[in-house]
Amino acid sequence: MDLTLRLREATADLHRRIEQLPVAQAMIEGRIRREDYVRLLGQLHHVHSALESELTANKALHGVFRPSMVRLGAIRGDLSVLGAPLPPSPSAETAALICDVRDLSARAPWALLGCLYVVEGSRMGSMHLVKPLSRALGVTREPGCGLDYHLEGMTGRPLAWMKFKAALLAAPLDPLRETQIIDAAVRTMTGLHEIYEAVGRCGGRQSAVHLSGVDEPMMVVLKGEPV
Ligand code: HEM
Numbered sequence: 001m002d003l004t005l006r007l008r009e010a011t012a013d014l015h016r017r018i019e020q021l022p023v024a025q026a027m028i029e030g031r032i033r034r035e036d037y038v039r040l041l042g043q044l045h046h047v048h049s050a051l052e053s054e055l056t057a058n059k060a061l062h063g064v065f066r067p068s069m070v071r072l073g074a075i076r077g078d079l080s081v082l083g084a085p086l087p088p089s090p091s092a093e094t095a096a097l098i099c100d101v102r103d104l105s106a107r108a109p110w111a112l113l114g115c116l117y118v119v120e121g122s123r124m125g126s127m128h129l130v131k132p133l134s135r136a137l138g139v140t141r142e143p144g145c146g147l148d149y150h151l152e153g154m155t156g157r158p159l160a161w162m163k164f165k166a167a168l169l170a171a172p173l174d175p176l177r178e179t180q181i182i183d184a185a186v187r188t189m190t191g192l193h194e195i196y197e198a199v200g201r202c203g204g205r206q207s208a209v210h211l212s213g214v215d216e217p218m219m220v221v222l223k224g225e226p227v
Contacts, residue, residue, distance in 0.1 A: 003178050004165040007117050010182050014189040019125075021193070023200040030132030034082065037137060040199045041149065042088040045075045047195070050098040051115050054105035064113055064167045068160075069120060074148035081146040082137065093198045097191030104184055110177040113168060114184030118192065120164050126150035127157055 001009070018024055023040060026032035049072055055065045079085060090098065104111045130141055130150045139146040153160060173181070 002169060003173065003181065004117075004168060006178070006182055007114070007185050010186055011118065011121075011189045014186065014193055018189070018193050018196055021196050021200055023196050027129055027133060027136070030135040032133070032136045034137055036199060037133070038079065038082050038084045039088065040196065041075055041079055041082070042084065043091055043094045043195050043199065044149070045072070045079065045087040046090045046094050047097060047101075047192070048072045048075060048119070050101050051112070051119065054101060054109075055112055055116060058105065058109045058112060060109065061112060061116075064164070064171055065116055068153060069116065071119075071149060071152060074152045077144065078146050078149050081139070081144065091195065091198050093191065093194040097188070097195065100187055100191065104180075108177075108180045108184075110171075110173065111180035111184035113171070114181035114186075115188040117164075117168070117181070117185050118188040120161065122192075123150075123153065123157055124161055127154055130154065 019028070023032065023036060026036065048070075052070050052072055055061055056070075058065075076087075079087060101112070101115055104115070126149070130147055133147055133150065134141045137146060141147060141151065143151060
């Protein structure tokens, strides 16, 4: 079985579990509350910020990681449009995942491709979420209206996903690197499951640790909807 199939198999059960979480169900069914969606996006802001900066710094990975995969700007724009221009502090779940991403980057940089597999793969799900999210959030499906995180790169997504997988298979990987990539994908999917679950529990526990390089804790203020 090739690496992409092994990745899919290793994360399939976690994917099913994420889709079944109340917050994911609320997105799929177009009834997520704006404050819950903004909380989730705020946590994803920190995850993307850490992961994208590690991927950018590891030049050896640039045959697979491309500039079009950077989505921090889209998240920032969406947060601003949705009335929460300053991201909230990272929850404990987010802080734990970020620590692991940084640890991987220092110890086994190729493993970051497993993290990238998860966030790039999630863009397949984005294609199904745009419509119900626009309904739930009361925004149009136009660029710059709060849904850029899902909309960016949506045209031609299945082809882009195939190209990503082809680039991954063409990368200079040995069995150890492949195992590290699969472990990192499972860790990332588990971490995101914890983050989604915590958002459903009302924002998650607050992070007790200060993360260097992560935006300072800030208050989320939603237009007309105090959190
Ligand atoms: C919340 C609602 C979600 C829906 C409706 C959804 C839906 C989908 C769909 C339809 C696919 C394409 C499957 C295929 O090609 O056979 C997919 C793939 C994928 N999704 Fe999701 N998804 C969701 C959330 C997520 C999240 C939160 C993550 C990451 C934590 C994620 C990670 C992935 C990955 C990695 C793949 C690629 C699987 C592969 O073909 O290797 N998804 N998703």
